[in-house]
Amino acid sequence: MSSISELMTHDHRRCDEIYANAEEAIGQGDFGGAANLWKEFCVQVEQHFTLEEQVLFPGFESATGMQGGPTMMMRGEHLQMREMLKSIASSIAQKEADDALGQCESLMIFIQQHNMKEEQVLYPMLDDALPQQEMELQINEVLAEKV
Amino acid sequence: MKQDASLNFDFIPYWTIPFRFFLTAPLFAMTAGVFLSVFGIQALWGMLSEGSDAVLWQSRWLVDVIYTLHLITLGTITMIMVGAFFQVASVVGGRLLPGGKAVAVLVHSFLILGATLFLIAMTSGVTWLFLLASFFLTTSLSVFSVCGLISIFRAQRYSPTLISMALSLVSLLIMMCAGAYLLLMHGYSEHLGFDRRWTDFHLVWALAGWVGLLIIGVSFQVIPMFHVTPSFNLSFQRILPVVVFLSIILVSFSSFFYKGELVAVIGKAVLLACYGFYGISVWRLLNKRKRKIEDITVQFWKLAVISLFVFVILQVMGESGLLGHWAEELSLLSGILLIYGVVLSVLVGMLQKIIPFLSYLHMQRFCQGDFERIKNLPHMRAILQVKHSRMFLRLHVVSLLLLLLMIMVPSVTIVSGLAVFIQFSLLLFIVSRVVAMVYKAEGV
Numbered sequence: 001m002s003s004i005s006e007l008m009t010h011d012h013r014r015c016d017e018i019y020a021n022a023e024e025a026i027g028q029g030d031f032g033g034a035a036n037l038w039k040e041f042c043v044q045v046e047q048h049f050t051l052e053e054q055v056l057f058p059g060f061e062s063a064t065g066m067q068g069g070p071t072m073m074m075r076g077e078h079l080q081m082r083e084m085l086k087s088i089a090s091s092i093a094q095k096e097a098d099d100a101l102g103q104c105e106s107l108m109i110f111i112q113q114h115n116m117k118e119e120q121v122l123y124p125m126l127d128d129a130l131p132q133q134e135m136e137l138q139i140n141e142v143l144a145e146k147v
Numbered sequence: 148m149k150q151d152a153s154l155n156f157d158f159i160p161y162w163t164i165p166f167r168f169f170l171t172a173p174l175f176a177m178t179a180g181v182f183l184s185v186f187g188i189q190a191l192w193g194m195l196s197e198g199s200d201a202v203l204w205q206s207r208w209l210v211d212v213i214y215t216l217h218l219i220t221l222g223t224i225t226m227i228m229v230g231a232f233f234q235v236a237s238v239v240g241g242r243l244l245p246g247g248k249a250v251a252v253l254v255h256s257f258l259i260l261g262a263t264l265f266l267i268a269m270t271s272g273v274t275w276l277f278l279l280a281s282f283f284l285t286t287s288l289s290v291f292s293v294c295g296l297i298s299i300f301r302a303q304r305y306s307p308t309l310i311s312m313a314l315s316l317v318s319l320l321i322m323m324c325a326g327a328y329l330l331l332m333h334g335y336s337e338h339l340g341f342d343r344r345w346t347d348f349h350l351v352w353a354l355a356g357w358v359g360l361l362i363i364g365v366s367f368q369v370i371p372m373f374h375v376t377p378s379f380n381l382s383f384q385r386i387l388p389v390v391v392f393l394s395i396i397l398v399s400f401s402s403f404f405y406k407g408e409l410v411a412v413i414g415k416a417v418l419l420a421c422y423g424f425y426g427i428s429v430w431r432l433l434n435k436r437k438r439k440i441e442d443i444t445v446q447f448w449k450l451a452v453i454s455l456f457v458f459v460i461l462q463v464m465g466e467s468g469l470l471g472h473w474a475e476e477l478s479l480l481s482g483i484l485l486i487y488g489v490v491l492s493v494l495v496g497m498l499q500k501i502i503p504f505l506s507y508l509h510m511q512r513f514c515q516g517d518f519e520r521i522k523n524l525p526h527m528r529a530i531l532q533v534k535h536s537r538m539f540l541r542l543h544v545v546s547l548l549l550l551l552l553m554i555m556v557p558s559v560t561i562v563s564g565l566a567v568f569i570q571f572s573l574l575l576f577i578v579s580r581v582v583a584m585v586y587k588a589e590g591v
Contacts, residue, residue, distance in 0.1 A: 016375045020437035027440040080511070083518045101440065102528030108438075109504045109527070112372035113238060120306060121241055 004056065004130065005123040007139045008048075012115045015044050019111075023104050031095045038092055042085050049078045051142045056126055056135070063129040070122050077114050081107065160233050160243060162509040162585055164251040168230025169502065169578050171259060175222020176571035178266075182215050183553075183564025190557060204554050207478050208343070214269035219486060220353065221262040221284070223571075227494045228361055229254060229291055231501060232312070235365055236295060240302030240309055244294040254294075257287030268334065277334025281327040288323045292316045307384035311364025314392045318356025325349035344406070348399045355418055356395050358490050360388055363425060366493075373500045374445060376432040387425060394418040412466060419459050426455045443536040447496020450544065454488025479554045487547050495543065495574065503531040506581045510588040530584060535577055542570035 022037035057071040084107045091100035126135075204212070233251060237243050244250060261284030268276035299313045326349050332339045371378045378384075397414035405411050430452045433445055458481055464470050465477050507527055514520035549563040 017437055020375055020439065024439040076516075079516075080521070083521060087522055098528060099526065102526030105527040106504070106507050108375070109373065109500065110508070112375075113504075116238065116368060116372060117241070120239070121304060124304060 002136060003123075003132065004126045004135050004139065005119065007136065007143065008052075008056075008123055009115075009119050011048055011143060012119070015041065015048060018044055019104075019108065023101070023108075026092060026097055026100050026104065029097060031092055031097075034092050034100075035089075038085075038089055042089065045081070045085065047142060049082075051139065053078065055138050055142075056130070059130050059135070060126050064125075070117070070125070074114070074118065074122065077110075081110065081114070084110065159237050159508070160251070161248060162505065162589075164248060165230040165234045165501075165505060166578070166582055166585070167251070167255050168226050168233075169498065170575075170582060171255070172223045172226040172230070173571040173575040173578065175218045175226065175262060177568050177575065178222070179215050179218035180564045180566070180568030180571065182211075182218070183567060184561050185564070186211060186215075187558070187561030187564055190560065194558075204476075204479055204557055204560075207475065207482065210269055212479070214266050216482070216486070217262065217265055217269075219491070221258070221265065224358065224486070224490055224494060225288075226258060226262075227498065228358065229258065231365070231494075231497070232291075232295055232361070234501070234505065235368075236298045236312070239306065239312070239368060240299055242298045242301045244298045246290075246294055250290060250294050254287050254291045257283045257290075261287055265330065268330075274334045277330050281330045284330075285323055285327050288319060292320050292323075306367075307381075307388060308364045308367045310385075311360050311367070311388035314388050315357055315360035315364060318352050318360060318392070318395065322349055322352035322357050325352065344403050347402050351395055351399050351402070351418075354485060354490070355391065355398075355422070359422065360391060362490070362493050363388055363391065365497075366429065369497065369500075370429065370432055370448075373497075374433065374436045374442065375438045376436040379428060379432065383424075383428065387421060391418065391421045394421060415462070415466070419462055422455060423459050426452045426459075441533075443533070443540050444496045444499050446540055447492045447499070447543070450547075451489045451492035451496070454484045454492065454547070458484040458489065476554055480551060483547070483550045483554065487550055492543065492547075495539070498574075498578075499531065499536045499539070502578060502581055503527040506530050506585045509585055513588050524588070525584065530581055531577060535573070539570065539573050539577065542566065542573060546570045 018037060018041045022034055022041050025031075025034035025037055053075060057075070061067050061071055084103065088100055088103045088107060091103060233244055246253075261280050261282075264276055264280035264283060267273075268280050295316045296313060299309050299316075302309055325345050328339075329345050329349055332341045332345070367379050367384050370376055394414060394417045398411070398418050401408070401411035401414045429448060433448055436442075436445065461470075461477060461481050461484070465474070465481075470477050504527065507524065507530060510524050511521055514524070546563070546566040549559055549566050553559045553563040
């Protein structure tokens with residue numbers, strides 16, 4: 001049986017790989033390829049956010065009674081990242097490589113810092129608070145759709 | 148370890164806390180560059196007026212070497228590390244250092260005063276200045292260490308990074324006590340005498356402990372985070388900091404009481420092996436990074452690992468007696484490789500990521516969720532331009548090579564000092580430009 005931490009952390013790494021390919025395409029000036037890869041990255045990230053916001057966070061909030069704590073903060077960061085994703089898509093569409101790469105760099109470190117908070121603090125709290133088996137099924141169901 | 152609901156992910160220290168350290172650090176390295184050039188000019192003057200050979204860099208025990216070295220280790224390295232610690236502790240442990248801005252101001256100002264008085268005491272020889280320098284340095288570093296340890300003990304969950312950071316702070320306290328005692332021995336040698344064994348004791352706790360363990364711990368987080376590499380092996384993360392710490396205890400005490408005996412050699416071999424394995428792990432991870440675009444910080448890391456390997460080779464050759472006639476040159480070259488090649492490369496390399504990211508993060512916060520304003524913020528490549536980072540890396544490599552050459556060819560000292568001065572002037576420009584940008588964004 002895999003824990004919530006393991007499954008969600010694995011999904012972070014999968015998204016990172018798609019990101020790295022998109023970034024490489026921008027760096028090489030392949031804006032067509034970059035646009036496609038960026039779209040794929042946005043879809044994967046959106047599914048990850050949705051899984052957290054609609055399944056894991058509400059479950060954690062009702063189990064612990066912590067409504068305004070870390071989960072609220074993570075939702076706020078998801079909103080910021082969604083805006084950054086859109087802005088980079090627009091720079092890729094306008095073929096502005098330097099602008100897109102600069103924004104990518106900001107986004108990447110923002111994502112990594114966000115991931116670190118989740119992987120080190122929030123996911124272990126989810127592991128403690130939520131029923132493992134039930135959550136594993138739900139996570140696998142959503143993640144299976146992504147592959 | 149506390150499990151409570153008060154953990155606030157959004158707690159990051161106010162932007163001026165880390166930036167005040169980053170802004171001051173280049174000034175000390177620039178001063179070191181000026182001193183090096185002055186030594187070079189003095190030696191050249193001696194050569195021209197008296198026809199003698201350049202008399203420089205003959206021993207690590209010379210006062211000139213000691214204070215120039217401490218301008219870099221205290222004024223630049225410790226300054227950057229303390230500033231970064233305030234930031235990293237909150238991200239890794241989810242807790243701010245207690246005392247907020249007041250503690251940061253005290254630690255920062257006392258560190259500046261202590262490092263400056265260290266220089267003045269060493270150059271003037273006025274005894275009470277040694278006492279004053281010790282007071283400011285020990286106060287600054289003890290307050291910082293205790294606050295750092297408190298923030299780690301309050302952390303939500305322990306990780307190998309936090310354990311390594313805690314061991315680094317303990318090392319800092321030990322190194323600081325030995326350092327203060329050495330400083331007082333310099334000032335009051337007629338009462339205290341001068342026991343040179345304390346120098347190696349101080350040195351190993353400073354470099355392998357305080358600096359090395361903090362770099363190791365933080366790298367467990369930032370290498371995968373900044374460069375999108377696989378994580379360090381979890382067992383390696385758990386074991387390495389503890390083994391390094393135990394090896395330092397073995398090395399420092401065996402070198403103190405049984406210098407040259409088998410136990411001291413074994414201790415040193417274990418410590419070198421730990422850092423050798425760490426260097427190999429860093430190199431392997433960086434080669435596995437998923438991001439393929441040019442990354443100056445990766446190049447700084449690789450330079451650090453290469454310097455570390457050369458350092459280890461030199462140490463092995465030194466221990467085996469292969470470089471018997473070059474013992475003094477060897478210790479000076481090793482010092483430069485370790486301090487400038489390994490430690491400074493890692494720290495200034497990480498600054499190339501930390502500075503633009505922190506400033507971006509804070510500028511984003513000033514927008515208070517207004518996405519239209521966020522969209523207009525400068526991105527990371529506009530905050531810290533790639534051409535500046537690239538130039539800084541080149542200057543760093545040139546400075547390192549000239550500093551190494553300086554030990555063998557002392558007449559190069561003027562140029563080495565100039566190179567260090569120019570390199571850190573560029574860092575000062577980079578940090579100042581970013582600080583002005585964030586300050587302006589906050590006022591809007």
